[in-house]
Amino acid sequence: PSPDGKKIAVVRDGDVWVYDRQRSLFTRLTDSEQIERNLKWSPDSREVFYIRDVPQYDIFKRAADGSRAEELVVTSSNDKGGMTISPDGRTLLYQDDTGGDNNIYSTSPNPADHAQSTRIISGSGNQTGAAFSPDGQWITYVSNESGRSEIYLAPYPVNRGPVRQQVSVGGGEGADWGADGLTVYYIWSNRMMRVRVNPRTGDIGRPELLNKIQPVLGWAPGPDGRFLVARVAKGSERHSIKVILNWTSTLTDAANH
Numbered sequence: 001p002s003p004d005g006k007k008i009a010v011v012r013d014g015d016v017w018v019y020d021r022q023r024s025l026f027t028r029l030t031d032s033e034q035i036e037r038n039l040k041w042s043p044d045s046r047e048v049f050y051i052r053d054v055p056q057y058d059i060f061k062r063a064a065d066g067s068r069a070e071e072l073v074v075t076s077s078n079d080k081g082g083m084t085i086s087p088d089g090r091t092l093l094y095q096d097d098t099g100g101d102n103n104i105y106s107t108s109p110n111p112a113d114h115a116q117s118t119r120i121i122s123g124s125g126n127q128t129g130a131a132f133s134p135d136g137q138w139i140t141y142v143s144n145e146s147g148r149s150e151i152y153l154a155p156y157p158v159n160r161g162p163v164r165q166q167v168s169v170g171g172g173e174g175a176d177w178g179a180d181g182l183t184v185y186y187i188w189s190n191r192m193m194r195v196r197v198n199p200r201t202g203d204i205g206r207p208e209l210l211n212k213i214q215p216v217l218g219w220a221p222g223p224d225g226r227f228l229v230a231r232v233a234k235g236s237e238r239h240s241i242k243v244i245l246n247w248t249s250t251l252t253d254a255a256n257h
Contacts, residue, residue, distance in 0.1 A: 001041075001220060001222045002041045002045040002064070003045050004223065005043070005223045006020070006021055006022060006045065006117075007019060007020055007021060007027075007045065007064060008021065008228065009039045009048045009056040011036055011039065012026070013038060014032075014035040015028060015030045015032065016029040016030040016036045016048060017030055018048065018064050023187070027065070027066060027149075028066075029048060029064070029066055030050070030052075030070070032052065034052045034053045035052075036050040036051065036052050037050065037051055037081075037126065038050060038051045038057075038082070038083060040084065040085060040231060042061075042085055042089060042109070043085060043087050043088070045064065046063060046065075047061050047062065047064060048061065048062060048064050048159055049061045049073065049083055049092075049109070051080060051083075054075075054219075056076070056077055056078060056079050056080075057080050057081060058073075058074060058075040058076075058141070059073040059074040059075075059080055059092075060072055060073060061073050061109070063250070068074070071111050072111060073092065073107075073109060073111055074094065074107060074208075075116075075219055076096070078096050078097050078098055079096075080097070081094065081095055081097075082094055082095035082102075082104055083132045084111055084131045084132045084139070086132050086136045086139050087132060087135065087136040089109065091106055091107075091108070092108065093130040093132070093139065094105050094130075095126075095128045095129070095130070096117070096119075101125065102127055102128045103119050103121060103122040103123075104119070104122075104127050104128070104141060105117045105118060105119050105148055106118050106119075106120045120158050121141060121154065121158060123143060123145045125144040125145040126143065126144050127141055127143050127145075128141065128142050128143075129173070129174060132156065132177070133156075133175055133177050133197075134177060134180075134181035136156065136201055137199060138153060138155060138156055138197070138202065139153075139158075140152065140153055140154075140167060140175040140176075140184055142172070142173055142174070142175065148171050149150045149171060149172060149173050149188075150166055150167075150168045150171065150172050151167040151172040151175045151184065151186050151195075152164050152166055152167060153165050153166075153167050153169040153184070153197065153202065153204060155202065162202055165204055167184055167186070167197070167204055167207075168188065168193070168195070168207060169206070169207050170188070171189065172186040172187070172188045172193065172207075173188060174219075176220060178221050178225070179221065179222070179223045179224075179225065180225075182196060182197060182198070182199065183195070183196060183197065183212060184197055185221060187213070188219050190212055190213055191209055191210075191211070191213070192209075192210040192212075192213050193209060193210060194207070194208045195208070
């Protein structure tokens with residue numbers, strides 16, 4: 001969902017579409033032979049970022065209303081993904097695959113800035129899936145350097161201190177922040193977990209089981225405390241995506257915290 005909660009960006013038949021919730025209308029943003037993926041909204045809800053295989057995965061963006069042409073944001077010979085944009089709209093973090101190892105880089109989301117990419121998080125194995133906190137002071141990301149994927153919390157900028165801390169216990173993937181800026185959600189072994197984080201101190205609570213879930217194509221917490229989830233529609237020969245807007249009917253306490 002867009003940060004203002006009014007629109008939803010999805011991939012339909014390999015292209016990016018934007019669904020206007022108020023008008024119940026889909027608008028097509030891309031029309032390419034390649035498949036777009038890894039969609040991310042700008043903080044002001046005006047642009048949609050995505051990656052496309054050209055042949056490596058590069059980062060593109062386009063105005064959500066289609067009023068401006070598509071722009072190439074980041075290109076290199078390596079695959080990219082796992083995007084997150086700072087709340088002030090000035091910083092784009094993404095993962096870059098170099099020889100099978102992923103590290104997290106920082107750059108500007110505005111191509112006109114001609115900004116260079118800077119590696120900010122690296123280590124053995126893969127460092128992926130960075131996500132900014134709503135106040136822009138923290139990021140979560142996934143690392144498998146211990147031999148298992150776990151969620152970590154780090155300050156932003158990363159040299160600000162304190163040192164990074166482990167958030168998940170016993171495995172974790174796909175972390176994202178709730179709109180309250182106090183909660184990190186993640187999934188592991190078909191379970192949705194929740195962890196409280198103090199944004200002033202970086203203190204981390206114990207992971208709590210929110211609910212057991214079935215495998216999904218993607219999910220995201222919305223600005224109103226509810227969740228958006230995408231699943232493959234059953235019986236569809238074209239493998240269409242079913243977008244469920246009221247997923248919290250099965251996650252009742254998530255909407256109340």
